[in-house]
Amino acid sequence: MLLADHGEIRKFTREGGRTSRKTIVLAAQLADTINSTGTAAGVHALGLAERHALARLLQAWFVDRVWEDYFGRQKISADIDPAWSIRAVVASLIAAGRDRGGNSAGAIVQHLVGAKLEIRFPLEEINGESYTTADLQTQRAGDYQIGDTAIHVTMAPGPDVFQGRCLENLKQGFRPRVLVPKDQLLRAEVHAEDAGIANRVAIQTIEDFVGTNIEEVAGFRQDKVRAELRRLLEIYNARIEVAEADQSLKVVIPENL
Structure with a gap:
């Protein structure tokens, strides 16, 4: 009280x-x-x-x-069940970040995406700056850049994402991809339509972007999915260790993973 x-x-x-x-x-x-x-x-x-x-x-x-x-x-403590899909685990982590408040959810999704990219593209150098580091400070086309694709990770997609960063990406020859939470997907699609680039920008939920690739890497096998989920969370925590002053953004990894 x-x-x-x-x-x-x-x-x-x-x-x-x-x-x-x-x-x-x-x-x-x-x-x-x-x-x-x-x-x-x-x-x-x-x-x-x-x-x-x-x-x-x-x-x-x-x-x-x-x-x-x-x-x-306190580290981020979310409901994580090894029997769940990776998509459901990511959704639970997003919810835990929102419950904590502030920029926690934004930091969580950015580093989850970074951890996923490290697993999916082991030969690529995946940047690991702080969540608050702006793209312009690093000369990147987006939060992450793989090949000619600029990846933007946002919890609240607004007009500036599409009329600003994505349009600039297209002018520079990049293929923009915007990752948003599931409940922000429709909002993002509307802003892309308003900006006139709906057919030139890929919009995907963070839950699916992380979840599908991790399960693919695991060969869609339950035992390997569990191992890859643990690896995802370990890499995530390692990224927080290096990039963020707030170490409470680390995730509590269940012992049964």
Whole structure:
């Protein structure tokens, strides 16, 4: 309840909400410390409104500790079942990223695509910059470039993707391919139509782009699919290790993979 009052709605460890006899003692000691510090600073009894404001500030400080010390250090934990299709696993990872908020989902899909490309094209040099690195900074035609194809990975395809980057790709002789989450596919197709390049740009879901290739590499055999899924996640984590300052973007790999 306290976390939700301050805008933090993610599931917190059950132990975080438990109290014990020692908790009450520590809370009393904290109150004594705050009161004595106020007295030493010449602050006397506060009015009701001031007490509420102070309590709100103290609560916010504790919520920040939960965010930094718990959520900020927890790896991405998603439902991953070895019996699932790779497509379903990717969808679960996207959902986990969205639940975390911020740019997490965007970073996850970019590095999942990069990991998939490393597996599919072992002889190619797949770039591994941070999610926030712009294409122009690296002189790339897209987030990834394979042969004459510029690959753009986006969670929210807008007009700028098609009227900007994709049109520029076409002028430069590249074949643009835009990868989006499944629920953004129709939106992307509409923007491509509006830009007049619907027949010149490939639009595909991230779930299918990653999932189909990994299953093909595994020869569509269940035992090998499981091994390739583990390899995908290991390569993903290795990319996060190198490229991102936020190491909590790493994925918890189930022991049964």
